[in-house]
Amino acid sequence: MTGPGSAPDAGARPGFGDFVARARAAGELVVQPRMGMADPLRMRDGLIATRHADAVTVGTLTLDSYTRTGDLAAARRALADGVGLNGYPIATHSTDTTRAVLRGVAGARFPVQVRHGSAKPEHIVRALLAAGLDATEGGPVSYCLPYSRTPLREAVDHWRRSCELLASAAESGARPHLETFGGCLMGQLCPPSLLIAVSVLEALFFRQHGLRGISLSYAQQADPRQDEEALTVLGRLAAELLPDVDHHVVLYAYMGVFPRTPGGARLLLEDAARLAVRAGAARLIVKTTAEAHRIPTVAENVRALETAAAAAADERARQRRTPGDAHALGDPRTPGDPRTAGDPRTPGDPRTAGDPRTPPGPDRTGAEDTGIEAEARALIGAVLALDADVGRALVRAFAAGHLDVPYCLHPDNAGRARSSLGPDGRLHWSSVGSMPIAGLADGGPRPPILGSTGLLSALSHVRRAYDTRASARPPTPPDLPSSAHTPPVPLPRTTSTPRRELGLTTP
Amino acid sequence: MEQHAVEQHGKARPAVPTPEPAVLDVVVTTMSSDSHTWNLVFLQLLLEELGHRVTNLGACVPDELLVAECRRIEPDLIVLSSVNGHGFHDGLRLIGALRACPELAGTATVIGGKLGISGPGDPARQRELLAAGFDGVFEEGGSVVDFRSFLAALPASPRSLPTGSGALR
Ligand code: B12
Numbered sequence: 001m002t003g004p005g006s007a008p009d010a011g012a013r014p015g016f017g018d019f020v021a022r023a024r025a026a027g028e029l030v031v032q033p034r035m036g037m038a039d040p041l042r043m044r045d046g047l048i049a050t051r052h053a054d055a056v057t058v059g060t061l062t063l064d065s066y067t068r069t070g071d072l073a074a075a076r077r078a079l080a081d082g083v084g085l086n087g088y089p090i091a092t093h094s095t096d097t098t099r100a101v102l103r104g105v106a107g108a109r110f111p112v113q114v115r116h117g118s119a120k121p122e123h124i125v126r127a128l129l130a131a132g133l134d135a136t137e138g139g140p141v142s143y144c145l146p147y148s149r150t151p152l153r154e155a156v157d158h159w160r161r162s163c164e165l166l167a168s169a170a171e172s173g174a175r176p177h178l179e180t181f182g183g184c185l186m187g188q189l190c191p192p193s194l195l196i197a198v199s200v201l202e203a204l205f206f207r208q209h210g211l212r213g214i215s216l217s218y219a220q221q222a223d224p225r226q227d228e229e230a231l232t233v234l235g236r237l238a239a240e241l242l243p244d245v246d247h248h249v250v251l252y253a254y255m256g257v258f259p260r261t262p263g264g265a266r267l268l269l270e271d272a273a274r275l276a277v278r279a280g281a282a283r284l285i286v287k288t289t290a291e292a293h294r295i296p297t298v299a300e301n302v303r304a305l306e307t308a309a310a311a312a313a314d315e316r317a318r319q320r321r322t323p324g325d326a327h328a329l330g331d332p333r334t335p336g337d338p339r340t341a342g343d344p345r346t347p348g349d350p351r352t353a354g355d356p357r358t359p360p361g362p363d364r365t366g367a368e369d370t371g372i373e374a375e376a377r378a379l380i381g382a383v384l385a386l387d388a389d390v391g392r393a394l395v396r397a398f399a400a401g402h403l404d405v406p407y408c409l410h411p412d413n414a415g416r417a418r419s420s421l422g423p424d425g426r427l428h429w430s431s432v433g434s435m436p437i438a439g440l441a442d443g444g445p446r447p448p449i450l451g452s453t454g455l456l457s458a459l460s461h462v463r464r465a466y467d468t469r470a471s472a473r474p475p476t477p478p479d480l481p482s483s484a485h486t487p488p489v490p491l492p493r494t495t496s497t498p499r500r501e502l503g504l505t506t507p
Numbered sequence: 508m509e510q511h512a513v514e515q516h517g518k519a520r521p522a523v524p525t526p527e528p529a530v531l532d533v534v535v536t537t538m539s540s541d542s543h544t545w546n547l548v549f550l551q552l553l554l555e556e557l558g559h560r561v562t563n564l565g566a567c568v569p570d571e572l573l574v575a576e577c578r579r580i581e582p583d584l585i586v587l588s589s590v591n592g593h594g595f596h597d598g599l600r601l602i603g604a605l606r607a608c609p610e611l612a613g614t615a616t617v618i619g620g621k622l623g624i625s626g627p628g629d630p631a632r633q634r635e636l637l638a639a640g641f642d643g644v645f646e647e648g649g650s651v652v653d654f655r656s657f658l659a660a661l662p663a664s665p666r667s668l669p670t671g672s673g674a675l676r
Contacts, residue, residue, distance in 0.1 A: 069567055074540065084625065451552055
């Protein structure tokens, strides 16, 4: 994954990105939970359980909503009153407490990432660096529009400063890592080209502000074929536009309204894992069977990690049996493949991303081409043409409606674009607003989603489909993935127990 | 295309009991810590389809802004929606602030969504919210059906102030 010229600096401590790169080289999908609880002891137990799961894992500290929105007084009150929080309040617990949570668990063999959702994340970046961590996620657009009412211009400033702060960890020998959230945005009903464009633009923003370890996200949508095409495009654009950056693609298991039944939730997660393998994503962030209902327990998260790892292994085995069947496997331009970094069609110049002289054309890989790439290139090109500074370009692009997130209520979003969901689960545009992509995708504009019933029906398409599939299946023991037949023994409190982890010495 | 009973947004009127129900000025909002908005978009569409006028305050609404907007609009109904799990505590704090304003002391105010982090079905939580001053608590399950009955029973608006346009342009 490391592109030419970005070999690990001599003496730098291996970081989050290096772990994922090693796993990838070993043919393993890294799986990661969304996990955060207020109590430090439970948080530590959660990390230990993640580390010991039967899967190649990295750990997560998911932060609570008060910390995300900068309301530290509310976080403090909630802790004092013992009120349940929806995450770990990293800026409220003392640095010593967080260090104690991580001690002996987090490290090069088990990197831990902080997941937040803040438009103004300086306090979070400061807290995570103080605790000895250096991996987090977000972005000036994706943690502003769906997560706040902060003006985009301000979020860009805060994110610039936060990137610089995070990047400065490299001075002390760390290899900081930042993941875009742009591939998720509102979680559902956003056509893939816009997700890809924002993910890539945020990655370029991170690079401009000093980051050299970056992952680009994409969230599973409602049609696996469309998602495979999207992930292939994302990997290709990343290799092309970030040749000098250590990067990988991370897939999020479905981020919209989740199946209600444990069986449906599991099938959806398994499909995410299979998709990740087919489309060459290096890391998968899982969802649990509790997703539709409440904050998951540690045990539910561990089961999700193991379910995903098992499905990924199964998919890899299937690919080995029928290599011709899996076109993405035979694709020499698989996302993140080191070979792609040296062979960009338009070497490293972001300005040519939207070059009309590189039309989509018939796809060389045999993967489907419905116009996602043409749209993504047009969006990225139009934004980068606005200003040499990526942050300013993003602000201007939203003001002009060149980027426009469907159904996003943020005041800086134009709100003219609308999406459409086909009966097969494919996302389309019903209106592109002022985005420069009219006519680029197959088939032209589709009928809009109408009314509260239509909206709810579209939002629940995936839930319905998977709950139905689960009920049609021969009954399996409820909520028990194949790997969970081991008795529920108490979790080890030490970290010396062997796990399927990638040792530092593994090439 | 998934498209069922409802026609054009804002146009559909369900079969309703006579007399014609009240047209209400409604504020739809979430709380300061909550950034979820699909719930708000859904509730706005639902209320508009029932003929009501909606001002949607969007994500992460600070207490002061929420109170100020409600004092300015003097709505017939305030709908608080939260799904991030902090709704119970944020709601208890807010209802006090709303009820402390003389203009809002008697305004119909409801809360709904996913109000805690451990799933629905805590009757004590509902009772506490009602005791604190909410007129209705709608958690998950059949919450939308119950909410429609609640709406149908609200008295007619004495005023016909047009409110600001909702955030869904
Ligand atoms: C999409 C989504 C997101 C998107 C939201 C994008 C956006 N701007 O809206 C993103 C990815 C950004 C997101 C972020 C977060 N999310 Co979220 N999200 C979801 C998800 C998957 C779907 C929610 C949704 O859109 N539903 C569609 C709408 C239309 O339905 P609804 O919100 O459920 O509302 C229905 C009813 O509740 C009811 N209703 C709601 N309000 C009211 C009010 C009244 C008066 C009435 C009558 C009815 C009513 O009407 C609706 C229709 O039936 C849910 C899980 C799920 N349901 O599958 C989690 C979920 C709501 N999220 C959750 C959390 C915790 C978060 C985060 C805090 C991150 C975290 N710690 O995990 C952040 C939010 C940060 C913050 N500041 O709050 C938790 C909440 C946990 C809990 N309550 O126990 C959930 C349940 C996931 C989980 N199991 O952990 N999320």
